[in-house]
Amino acid sequence: MNRQTFTAILFALLLPVAPVAADLGLSPFAGYRMSSSVDVKTAGASNRDQIDFRDSVSHGLVVNFDLDEPGKQGEVYFGRQSTSARLDDGLFAPGIGSIDLTIYQLQFGGLYFPGGQSHGGFVSGVLGVTRLEPDDSRFETDHRAALSIGAGYQFLLAEQLRLRLDLRGVYTTLNSSGSVFCSGGCEIRFVSSGYLQVEAGAGLVVRF
Template sequence: MFPNRHRHWLAGLVLAALTAPVAHADIELAPFAGFRMGGEFDIRDSTDDSTSRLDFDDTASLGLVVNVDLAEPGKQLEFYYSRQDTTATTSTTLLAPETSSVDLVIHQLQFGGLYFPGGQTTGGFASGVIGVTRLDPKDSGFDSHHRASLTLGGGYKLPLSRNVLLRLDLRGIYTVLDSGGAVFCSGGCTARFESSGYLQVEAGAGLVLRF
């Protein structure tokens, strides 16, 4: 879990981004591809209180980032969407009879801001966004979940031309879980969330189109 000081920093960054006046200037669209690692948490069998671990496979991710220049130099509003197709695996069959894994799609939709210490909109930056994660099993027999999530990260924007940049990112994505709630399934399912959340790390790269 992120320390409290990072949560306060993130909240301040998001609040500043949302309340800052938007410059008449530019919008940036950045489709990206990445690789996401990590994501594990404990689940509990409500019948005997035994616990096991549920792990997400490390897989590719895809997404889109939209940035809008703010009037204050070196700051941008950011909207972030990503998708990861992965498999959640456990050593037990708590999720369903004779089932120890579930294929699912993880969606993130978040908003916040970027800060460039150099006062420009190129070079190194710090990012902070907050929003919602959707855990969406591909099997219709399992339930989807929507959970609050936040992301802290940093990266670099390298100009390639006047309107095209290369963007590199490294993000830590924390999703909050409802400890005690059912895991993906409802009727007859004994699996419950035991952890308060899980952390994933995403490395990504994409081309930025600036308008």
């Protein structure tokens, strides 16, 4: 699954939704992500190490559509982060202790305004997939299930325009039997069951 496939899936899922939605909101956003470390085993499964993801800027698009019950919306979240992964004490390959990569998330779920409006405070929850894509083609791309839970506030600027502030936690599950960023004879494997990223973001919501 490449970048073009992600975009095609996003638009394919939105096309059947738009005609039945009372209102549709598009929110391009920019944010900043902070990540926890990931425990791994290195060659021979005898040495433990940690992968650290560099904290960096993120950006993407959130799409919301009104549901029948006031204050409830469906949500599609697409996020992108350019970062790097570094081993604390080891090497991914001879002479390579750090890998530049792009992290994508494509997730689906809902958003709820406790006040029953389409602005003000809200909570959100979405579920989908995380794509870990190294910039170096010698290393493999990885896909993992992910869950995001967040909260925020939408300030009413005009009838069809809001300022959206978000704070969300993105948890990506990992399979301890799977290798990580490996190609050929690489023997680095996950030990952690998952890792957490915290994202603070802001964007403008344009409603149609």
